[in-house]
Amino acid sequence: MAYFKKSPWIIHYDATSCNGCDIEVLAALTPLYDVERFGIINTGNPKHADIFLVTGAVNEQNKMVVKNIYDQMPEPKAVIAVGICACSGGIFRECYNVLGGPDSVIPVDIYVPGCAARPEAIIDGVVQALGILEKKHLARKEARKQHDRIAAN
Amino acid sequence: MIESQPTEIVTLDRLKDAVRIKWAAHARLVQIGCTKTAEDQYEINYSFDENLKFSNLRIVVNPATDRVPSISDIYWNAFFYENEVHDLFGITIEGMAIDFKGNFYRMAVKHPFAAPAGQKKS
Amino acid sequence: MSKRTIIPFGPQHPVLPEPLHLDLVVEDEIVVEAVPSIGFIHRGLEKLVEKKDFNEFVYVAERICGICSCIHGMTYCQGVEEIMNLQVPGRAKYLRTIWGEFSRIHSHLLWLGLAADAFGFESLFMHSWRIREKILDIIEETTGGRVIFGTSKVGGVRRDVTNERLKEISVLLKTYAGEIKEVTDIFLNDNSVKHRLCGVGVLSKDDALMLGAVGPMLRASGVAQDMRKLGYAAYNDIPVEPIIDQSGDCYGRCVVRIKEVFQAIDIIQRAVDKIPDGPIDMKVTGFPNGEFFARTEQPRGEVIYYIRGNGTKHLQRMRVRTPTFANLPAILKVIPGCSVADIPILLLTIDPCISCTER
Numbered sequence A: 001m002a003y004f005k006k007s008p009w010i011i012h013y014d015a016t017s018c019n020g021c022d023i024e025v026l027a028a029l030t031p032l033y034d035v036e037r038f039g040i041i042n043t044g045n046p047k048h049a050d051i052f053l054v055t056g057a058v059n060e061q062n063k064m065v066v067k068n069i070y071d072q073m074p075e076p077k078a079v080i081a082v083g084i085c086a087c088s089g090g091i092f093r094e095c096y097n098v099l100g101g102p103d104s105v106i107p108v109d110i111y112v113p114g115c116a117a118r119p120e121a122i123i124d125g126v127v128q129a130l131g132i133l134e135k136k137h138l139a140r141k142e143a144r145k146q147h148d149r150i151a152a153n
Numbered sequence B: 001m002i003e004s005q006p007t008e009i010v011t012l013d014r015l016k017d018a019v020r021i022k023w024a025a026h027a028r029l030v031q032i033g034c035t036k037t038a039e040d041q042y043e044i045n046y047s048f049d050e051n052l053k054f055s056n057l058r059i060v061v062n063p064a065t066d067r068v069p070s071i072s073d074i075y076w077n078a079f080f081y082e083n084e085v086h087d088l089f090g091i092t093i094e095g096m097a098i099d100f101k102g103n104f105y106r107m108a109v110k111h112p113f114a115a116p117a118g119q120k121k122s
Numbered sequence C: 001m002s003k004r005t006i007i008p009f010g011p012q013h014p015v016l017p018e019p020l021h022l023d024l025v026v027e028d029e030i031v032v033e034a035v036p037s038i039g040f041i042h043r044g045l046e047k048l049v050e051k052k053d054f055n056e057f058v059y060v061a062e063r064i065c066g067i068c069s070c071i072h073g074m075t076y077c078q079g080v081e082e083i084m085n086l087q088v089p090g091r092a093k094y095l096r097t098i099w100g101e102f103s104r105i106h107s108h109l110l111w112l113g114l115a116a117d118a119f120g121f122e123s124l125f126m127h128s129w130r131i132r133e134k135i136l137d138i139i140e141e142t143t144g145g146r147v148i149f150g151t152s153k154v155g156g157v158r159r160d161v162t163n164e165r166l167k168e169i170s171v172l173l174k175t176y177a178g179e180i181k182e183v184t185d186i187f188l189n190d191n192s193v194k195h196r197l198c199g200v201g202v203l204s205k206d207d208a209l210m211l212g213a214v215g216p217m218l219r220a221s222g223v224a225q226d227m228r229k230l231g232y233a234a235y236n237d238i239p240v241e242p243i244i245d246q247s248g249d250c251y252g253r254c255v256v257r258i259k260e261v262f263q264a265i266d267i268i269q270r271a272v273d274k275i276p277d278g279p280i281d282m283k284v285t286g287f288p289n290g291e292f293f294a295r296t297e298q299p300r301g302e303v304i305y306y307i308r309g310n311g312t313k314h315l316q317r318m319r320v321r322t323p324t325f326a327n328l329p330a331i332l333k334v335i336p337g338c339s340v341a342d343i344p345i346l347l348l349t350i351d352p353c354i355s356c357t358e359r
Helices: A020-027 A063-072 A084-088 A119-152 B012-024 B078-089 C045-050 C057-062 C069-084 C090-118 C122-143 C163-189 C191-197 C205-210 C250-274 C323-334 C340-348 C354-358
Strands: A009-014 A051-055 A078-082 A098-100 A110-112 B007-009 B028-038 B041-050 B053-061 C004-009 C021-027 C030-037 C289-298 C301-310 C315-321
Touching (some): A009 A020, A009 A063, A020 A051, A020 A078, A051 A084, A078 A119, A084 A110, A110 A119, B012 B041, B012 B053, B028 B078, B028 C301, B053 C289, B078 C323, C021 C340, C030 C323, C030 C340, C045 C057, C045 C315, C057 C069, C057 C315, C069 C090, C069 C289, C069 C301, C090 C122, C090 C163, C090 C250, C122 C163, C163 C191, C163 C250, C191 C250, C205 C323, C323 C340, C323 C354
Parallel strands (some): A051 A078, A078 A110, B007 B053
Antiparallel strands (some): B041 B053, C004 C021, C021 C030, C301 C315
8 A cells, every 4th residue: 555655744954054945845835836735744753754855965063963863753764855955065065064965974865956946846856755655665564574474484 | 335344453452441432332243253364363353333333343363372352241242253253263262151162163173264275174 | 949941942943944952941931041052054155265266156145045145145246346346337236126125025924924833823824925925936037046046246137127027027016015915914913913922022122232133123122223224236216214113022023024025015116116227237357355344134134244355366254244143142132031932933033044144
């Protein structure tokens, strides 16, 4: 059953974004784009979330925060890097305090480019993440079956 | 010219008196900013605004020998700027209202702006 | 004597899209002290002036903050132009003014939405953002970007808008003003909104001034300071009267921002009537040599750019002090005595923009 497609909850964390991508993430929730009609809800609690949206590059101080949020999320989970800063560091790549995209700390599944990423692109990224969630879910199911089989023998 | 910006250069020991005069005149503390002008010479600008009239106090310090007195007992909000100057430039500032002891910004590089220009990030 | 507890607030908090961390020392429900810890978004972009030349740096300046991006770029350009003694063409100045005011409208509508969200009025949040999208449509049509405009450059602007289209936009704004009023009337008159905002977080006139508050925060406490009075860009020809409120509480800040939305619409309409024809940019030769503190009024208050050139293509120093940085000490003084439940809305009334603050 494709449970995860129906109502994925997202959590958003602003790593070192300039706010441009953050307000576009929020804009995607508001009436014009309205992703809530697909059951997508922006939650504040990592333990409720299936998809992690990170905007901006990671720096020395917040790499632990990003990692913490990721670790607290239940399996299966998908990570989307929103905006060019989250993809590669973008214009701030050369700054002394920027480590690079969130993929230097946690595994990232989808990259959404753009400065700032447009709401349409963000929604597209979330839709692609749904496929990945589904695959991860099936893989876990398969692994559990296999485990059970081995245990039964 | 949008506005004239007079700058008065004061010595370290006269700094607090000059700031007290600004306080008495009800000037708003606009910002405190530091600039590295030479290897052992740093300028700190204290900018004030009195009813849209901008003015500047400037001290020139050498971080290796000078200790800058905090003005946060006069302008409380100065501790924000002073912690920043300390963290970015490594200038010792004494007597800040809240001293973050170098943890205002937690950075990969210590005192990044004190490093010579053009240095690669570590 | 009740027991003191420390409650961490943030950095990942549902009410703020951005990370800000406070340690709240509470006695029962009352906060007695708030200690900030910032630096979650510190990138160190001031240091980038050593790697990017002064023309390229406009792009970085615009990305200091995604909400007031237009005015950031404009302030930086004004500073460099002042050092190089460039006389920017009139049309460019007017276009900067128009885009600057558009970003003010969109920023204030955004704030109204977030504030509504913070005091739990979800539908008001949605309505503010619904109208904001219409403003964004105009911005996108004239500049090509939704949040980062990319129109500023040293010596002028990058794009022109035809006079006919400007006139149409001016008419369009009139109908939008009606729609905005429908929403803002709820903010101003609704009982439940007043209940959450009136009398919360009062900042006296003296405190506001001496704690260095800027922008709507300062004006809501009764100090008539608006950097637009300096007459940069086209504000020489279009005089602006600062909007003030005497109450100094959260409600006052809300009132100031709402009035500023309509003031911005009025400024755009006056600018469209007066805009001169002519070129939109000029040739820039040479490198900046000298120093200047460029000040402008952002949606959140006064921003100041210290720019210092040494005659090479790289600036020697660029420093930004953003409005939120100036407003944070003031709000820290206000927080003691408030209840924990009021902290989110109190923080929001300074319109915090953390990515500006920490650069």
